[in-house]
Amino acid sequence: MVWWLAIGVYSRNLDIQSQLDENWGCSDNIVSSLSIIIKRLRWPDANIFYEAQGNEIVLNTLRYIEQDLVGFQTTVFDMTGISPPDTENMLRQIYQKKIKGVRIILFLSNTTLELLEIANTFDSRSNKTTNYRTSSSWIILSSSMFKRPFLDIQLRNIIVLTCYRDLVEHFTISDGKITTIDCLIHHHTPATGPKIENCSADLLFPNIKYRYSNHHVLIGTLESNFLQKHVDKYNNTVYSGVVVELSDMLAKHLNFTFTFVQPSDDKYGGKSSDGKWQGLVGLLVREEVDMVIADFSITEERSKIVDFILPPFTRNTWSALSNRGIQRESNWTKIFRPLNAYVYIAILATVVVVAILLLLVQTNSPEANCSHCLRPWNCVISILNNALFLISFVTARGDGVSTKKASVRVLVAFLSMFCIVLTGVYLGNLTAALTDTKYHKPFNSLEELVELPDWKWGIRGYSLSKKILKNSKNNVMMKIWKGLEEFNKTDPSIFDIDINVHVNRILTEGEKYVYFGFGAESQILNRNDCALQIVDSILSNFQTAIAVTKNSYLKPDLESAMAKLSDTGFLTMLDETIYKDNRPQHCKNRDTKRPLRLEDVLGAVSLASVGLATAIFVLIIEKCQQHNKLSLHQFNEYNFSIWR
Template sequence: MASFCPRSYLVFGMFCFWMNTISCIDLSFMTFEPCEFDGTRANNSSCCMESVLRNLCLVQRLDNWDNVAILYDTSNSQKMVNTFLSHCADVKTTLFDVTDMTSILIRSMLLTLYGMKSDGARIILMPGTQTLQILKIVNDLDINSNRTTNYRTNSKWIILCHEKVKTSFAKLTFNLVNVLIMGCFNGKFEIYTILQNAAFKLTCWENEIDVTSCKTDHFFPSFRYRLNGRHILIGTIESTSYFDLEVNDHNKTVYSGMVVQLAEMIAQTLNFTFSFVQPHDCKWGLEVNGVWEGMIGQLVRQEVDLVIADLAATSDRMEVVDFIFPAYLIQNIGLLYQNWEQPESNWSKVFSPLHAYVYYCVLGAIIAVGIIIVLFDRRSSNEASINPISPSYVVYIIFSLVGLVLLRDNKFWPKKESVRILVAFFWIFCVVLSAAYVGNLTAKLAETKENKAFNSLGELVKLEDWKWGSSDELTQEIIRKDTSPVVQELWEGMVRFNQSDPSVLLLDPSYHLDRLILKNDKYAYIVFDAKYFAYNQKECLFELFNDGLGSLNVAMAVTKDSYLKSDLERVMLELSKTGLLEKLEEDHYTDNRPLSCQTTVKSKRIVRMSDMTGTVLVSAIGLGVALVVLVLEMIIKYVVKGNNIIKIL
């Protein structure tokens, strides 16, 4: 018995199957009974080609082959093709006559077949003299196509056999895994398939004529294993948090970071192995003089199958590669800086909860209400003449109103109802004002952060003693192209600084970070993923400004029309639905600063005059009601006085 399994991948040609590490099937034993085919039935044999073709139609229907490519040899298979078409008229077929085809034409034909359907090629190989040559070419097509095809696992083949095998396959290297062999062997109709590198005779049908009792998984059991252990080259670049490598004590390279976690999750789902390849120029990828550099260049030149890195999906890059969505991270452009503003003193915090105008308003209200009380809170003119307005009485009224503002009980009780109403509404005004003051004062005293040097890009660009810079070409390009006025001012500032200080555009992230930490100047570093840098400092070194400069999707990328695209999109969608992508993002943005830095209290906005509109309105209503009552009291007083005069007369 001959043994010829040169690789761990099992394939078959025509009607031969073999498996790794075991002896292969004896080719001389597996033969097709020589039959004279007359279009309907094979003579001198219990196995008829009509039965083979009928079951061929059943297989393609059970497996939903709505588009089939038939490769045939005119000299040997024309009659079989015609019979198949008559039995399977409902199937859309594309015929390829491979008679006398050269290797170049066969390769071109196979590439055409691969692009016929997005879910993979479906091919029937009729017996002929070109069978062996076609199998030789398709075995190496994925390698020769430079990672643009995936015939090994993303195609399905049915190979028909009807003649005695005379050619040895010992020197062939087979890679196809989804292949079904149909024919009559030793007088019996049989079907063979493979599973996990072992050849199996398909015995799912109830009898040896009909396969309708079989399921699709019986025909191509390896199809469920996705990429079936294919080795994938993943382009990436060493970058903090995303991809780190180090050599351990056993002289073994150990990888870590978000890229590694994501690659392992996808590889487990799609069943492939992988290795990382970093670009020689250690760049992400920009177009320079018509040539793409970095990881994008790797994809364009088809040096890798996939890129997983902190790679932003820009419109320029989308023209030459395909990005996989949903993205696994949304990365903001932000600013890092050290705060040079002095902290607010505790003394100033006592007065800061209210705006100065509010204090002026309170003082004015006390004076106005005090005057009204002093002038009108006397019962009669006789009382007024006996007890004229004295300085001590005025002071008493003023201090009583201040006591109301401070919510103190000072036993002040007006004599007239109108003035009582006025004081009641003034009391409501004082309660609201005191509540706002106490709330803001509590927040102010609890704050531990310093005042920020600036709260917007507009404030930054107006600070004459500040500079800012960036270490990334893409960041600089995005800022340069941004049309918003404030970002344009930001870019113009960088250009102006660069004339006297070229370091602001130096392509070295470590320099900019060191400048933030060590240099004694006011400097802001514009960088992608500023939040990560801020969250991973041992001290409370950096302030973070993360608004106004935009964000980009960080996503995986593949070559245009890659065989991986549809599978990767499906996997990323599932990872998003299950929350695994969100978990990756949470791990990436873990706040590793001391707790004193993590307890950030947002600055409380002081109470302004516009905030007191409602309170002032209530006070105005109170004053109006008090005046009305006062008028009524005066009218009643004069009416009663007139009646008394009439009685006396």
């Protein structure tokens, strides 16, 4: 977008003088060149700055543009008598109204040169809210060649049009260098007129494509799972991690260089007792850095004093982290783990019932002399013998079992199928149990934790975690904060800023310690063991985003860049990198194994029940047959005795 800058509203009712200033002898040619450049750049509007002595060239320019550029809008300002403070205020207002960039046409004179000098250093005085250096585009019209004003200029996108007799010279100024625009060939002669050959916007303003043109940016950050720091063999500090990846991508996209700056207090940001902001927030508020890229969560309080760049680049969860509590069982206890206690009770009940049933069969068997079985003590012994037989039968799967009784054969058949199913299930789960490590949790919830007398917990001593706990109305959170205050009386390390201090305490043998805070999930996933676990993910609605100073000039460009990185999937890849699971495979598998319950082997139990019922039914039939045979035998004996 182009702005024509000039102080004071210009009136179209000014009288047009018949003669132009002699210094603007090639004014028509300059205006013609200006019109061609504007067309090539496709500027929709502009602001014009001029001084009263040059009002005629301004009128000539406006008249020509009005005729040649339909729809082109201009705002004209007279710089005559304008003080430097008013000039700065005007530049600030123009910058705030810009859409895609500030575009300026300047009629160079002594007064407008002062405006140019103010604009050249404006960014350093604007509290990092403007970026005239790279986001403004200037077309400067000069009545003659000059040497002085621009060799140390900071502004990056400048075209200068000057007169040399009837020839208009076109050149750019950047980094103290004056470069002729070779694609502009303007020979203003009646025969040929002005010409332009292959002049693109990139050639007219070559620095636009370089965006921030290697402007150096200070990035506030902190060491964490997002950023690691170490010293190489050449004694140079080297950074790595997702913060570096994101910073490199933004620097490449916007073309800036950067240096990481860490706050001296190693805090994320909170207010001190005297009301001053500390940590990363303090660096932004004091404008000691241009932006913050870290595991820096978006909060309402922070949003009031800094601007967050959306979309966020990752998520964050406030969790409770503890030792996973590995306990290896001995092999003799593992053999009981595959089955639930109720399954063992059901098996025992089956054995007892079948033993009693076998006793009844034996008692009523004509082949066996069991008159002594009716005695109480002998009944108990018989039941125990049958039970031992059945136990051996279960383990041997029925080998060596033979009987003439049909009821017993039916019972054995169903019992054999019951044993096959149950034994197969047991052996499969026993194999899994013998190769599995049992993880034991000393507590399953925060409610249980706060009631344990010998446990401690800690947080990183920055304001966000403290605020979460202090302001919470939840009973458990209130107990956690009360515990922290009590622990701090004798153990200040529970508020240590370094998360590694808390993790080391968790992993210390014999230490009963829990950490509350951000980064718990990444702490677990970045390890190559199964030592840590999340007890509870308490708050999960925190998002991590880049932060800049309030109304920073970087905000629109960073938002545009982050939107593109989101659309291309880079932010998704970055999130996956942060939460990449580096643990061994057996750590990734959730411990979902449980002892088999009675309902899990319901088919086998039902099979045994059917067998028992069938055996009892056959036994009843056998008893009836035996009774009939006995009756018939007695009847025959009776008749035989009568016959005799």
